[in-house]
Amino acid sequence: SERVGRGREIGAEAARQPTAASLRGCAVVRRRKETMPLGVLARVARTHPFKFGCVFSCAKTSFSDWLVQTAVERRERVDWRRNGTFALFGLVYLGGVQxxxxxxxxxxxxxxxxxxxxxxxxxxxxxxxxxxxxxAQVVLDQFVHHPLAYFPCFYAIKELVNGGSPMDGVRKYQKNMSEDLVALWKIWVPSTIINFTFxxxxxxIPWVATTSLVWTCILSAMRGGSDTFETDPEVAEEFFGNQGRARLRMKLTHPAAERTSLYNSADEHVLLTVTGHDRVGYINELTAEVVTCGGDILDARMYKLGGVFVANxxxxxxxxxxxxMLKSLSDxxxxxxNVQKTQPWLESDASPEEAELHFNATLHVAGPDKEGIIERLSAACKESRVDIGQLSCALEWHRSADGVFQKWCAIKGxxxxxxxxxxxxxxRRLTAVEKDMDLTVRLSVAES
Structure with a gap:
């Protein structure tokens, strides 16, 4: 009986030992898995993690930009220069630095x-x-790395794409920092916990990039097919970064929300600049042609400039x-x-109409006409971080105290x-312009 029991134990042990055939079968299964697309990606990620992370982040960022431009911003043409810039940011910073x-x-x-x-x-x-x-890793990443490195770099790159300077981007980040970081932490603190835990x-890096891509697709689906949301390029561009603001702002709760109902993105929109010698019936002839051809005038500015009547x-x-309509107007x-296609539901970074107005004033300038007056005035405003909303300039004859007539410049803005x-x-800058160019400059600040 002891020999029988011993024989059973030996037989059970032999059954537990893998045979040569079973080992060959496991090897075949392993090879098949590694030759499948996902298996190949996993193998490349393990063997070349740095290169894989850089390429993956670059491709993700480029695709996200393309998706935002086509589905969110609804651009007629993709801006490949912008796309390439953000792809480079994804390659170098999101892939390499991170x-x-x-x-x-x-x-x-x-x-x-x-x-x-x-x-x-x-x-x-x-x-x-x-x-x-x-x-501790989450804290270092979300509360040190992103506030002090990621966001400043992202804003600087975005401002360069838009034609500004890196310092302009840093100043924008300082203004938006609180909102950006709160939105960042709501989404990316849980994601980073998962990342560093599992x-x-x-x-x-692929986890961060994939999470960002999924979020971008969700935002694009929500915003791309809804007329109740107004596209904001500044927000859209920030989806390219794997963090960004990552929030959807409903425009119906903002001062500029009423524009959503004014502009139908299904229609074509053009900015017409029409010039010609002023005469009785000029405006009626122009507007009647627009209406007859089925056009709708949404906004207009008309004025006489140097003997020529201008209608925008x-x-x-x-x-x-x-x-x-365009064929009829050309005749x-x-x-x-002059015709320029436009998409007025897209906001401009240069004039953030939703932002809170911190300073508002009227500028009056008068004095002898000289070269460079508007250039000096605009430089004083630019150096003071002040935006010129409107500006009009007119020349007139002015009679001095001694009875001499001279060309006089009157500016209001x-x-x-x-x-x-x-x-x-x-x-102080305006006063310097006033003294240098013999002008009278008055700045009247509106009451808040």
């Missing part, structure tokens, strides 16, 4: 981080020291009516028509600022 932070630096600061991520869930729950190390080192009009029409006698400015510095 990989260096998340893997080599965090691995040295927290040597047990990789082991904690690879441990089973039950072991993680019992490893309080590991949980503290994970939270992702192996080589998948940390924002006109909307159905695509078939627009073609007919008007004595009028020269409105200036404003959407951030706190040094009003005293603005007045």
């Amino acid at each position: 990989y260096t932070l998340y893997v080599p630096i965090f691995s040295r600061l927290f040597p047990a981080a990789e082991a904690f991520a690879a441990a089973p869930v039950a072991a993680k729950l019992a490893d309080f020291a590991g949980q503290r190390r994970m939270l 992702m192996p080192m080589y998948l940390r 009009m924002l006109v909307a029409a159905k695509p078939d009516s627009m073609t007919k 008007l006698e004595g009028m020269q028509v 409105s200036v404003r600022a959407y951030e706190d400015i040094d009003e005293g510095a603005l007045r």
Whole structure:
């Protein structure tokens, strides 16, 4: 009986040992998995984590930009220069800089981080020291890295794309910092906890990029097909970064929301600049032609400039009516028509109409006509971070006290600022212009 029992034990042990055939079968299955697309990606990510993270982030950022331009901003043509700039940002910063932070630096600061991520869930729950190390990584990333490095770099790059300077971008970040960081933490603190708890080192960057891509797709789906949301390029551009503001602002709760119902994105919109010699019936002839062809005048500015009458009009029409209207306007006698296609539901970074107005004033300037007056005035405003909302200039004959007539320049404009400015510095700059060019300059600040 002992021999029988022993024989059974030996037989059971032999059954537990893998045979050569079973080992060959496992190897075949493994090879098949590694040759499948996902298996190939996983193998590349393990063997070349830095290169994979850079390329993945670059592709994700480029695709996100394309998606935002086509689905959110509804651009007729993709701005590939902008796309390439943000793709480069994804390659260098999101892939390279963040990989260096998340893997080599965090691995040295927290040597047990990789082991904690690879441990089973039950072991993680019992490893309080590991949980503290994970939270320390989250704090360094979300409360040190992003406020002090990521956002300044992102705003600087975005401002360069828009034709500004990096310091302009940093100033915008200082203004938006509180809102940006709150929105960032709502989404990315939970995502970063998951990343540092479960992702192996080589998948940390792909996880961040994938999460961002999913979020961008959701935003694009929500905003791309809804007429109750107004596109904001500044917000849209910030989806390219894997963090950004990441929030959807409903325009019906903002002062500029009423524009959503005014502009129908299904129509074509053009900005018409029409010039010609002034005569009785000029405006009626022009507007009647627009209306007859099915056009709708949404906004207009008309004035006489140097003996020429100028009409600027924002006109909307159905695509078939627009073609007919533009052909008809080009045939008007004595009028020269310039056409520029536009999408007025897209806001401009240069004039943030939703932002709170911190400074609003009227500028009056009068004096002998000289070269460079408007240039000097605009430079004083620019250096003071003040935006010129409107400006009109007229020449007239002015009789001096001794009876001599001379050309006189009269300028009136409105200036404003959407951030706190040094009003005293603005007045000192205007006073310098006043003295240098023998002008009278008056700045009347509106009551808030």
